Amino acid sequence: MAQAKLKIKKGDKVVVLAGKDKGKQGEILAVHRDTNRAVVSGVNVVKRHTRPGPQGQGGILEKEAALHISNIAIVDPKTGKATRIGYKFLEDGRKVRFAKGSGEVIDV
Template sequence: MQKIRKGDSVVVLTGKDKGRTGEVLQVLPKEGRAVVRGVNIVKRHQRQTQSQEAGIISKEASIHLSNIAIAGKDGKPTRVGFKVLEDGKKVRVAKRSGDVIDG
């Protein structure tokens, strides 16, 4: 089970986008990275294809998982732990508040 999943709201802890929040679009577990909407925007030169024009496009690049943290209900970054409920279900828990993270 992963601590950060697709669809989570996260806060950037370090780098040029420090303090910004965004939604996780994709998680790359083998590389230990994630793509976050509106964070780590880079410009790429795009060759023309049948479906896309040529030109310079802006898109999100991946960011290392150590540089992001899940945003709690108050919007502040929190670490993630795991807890096994009475019915045997394993859930993610916010360390700051102790709340169960929906997902």
């Protein structure tokens, strides 16, 4: 299976478009390219029951689970709303991502 070209990166500020956490914003902690999923801080928190072991105490831990990338969108730096992403080349030849809503460059 061919991997999709993802327009999101670790560290991007995103907003959730669908699901139980719709409207929440967070930062991307990890991107799983093979499954087209991303882990967002503070979003889609699940409880994990762990057994005690050498690493530490057991108990019920809360951690973020991955979301499908179709359910998240990058936050426009200018307006603070969800936006689509495009690519363009700057005068110095660098290829950067920009918000299609406002035209603001995302990669600095």
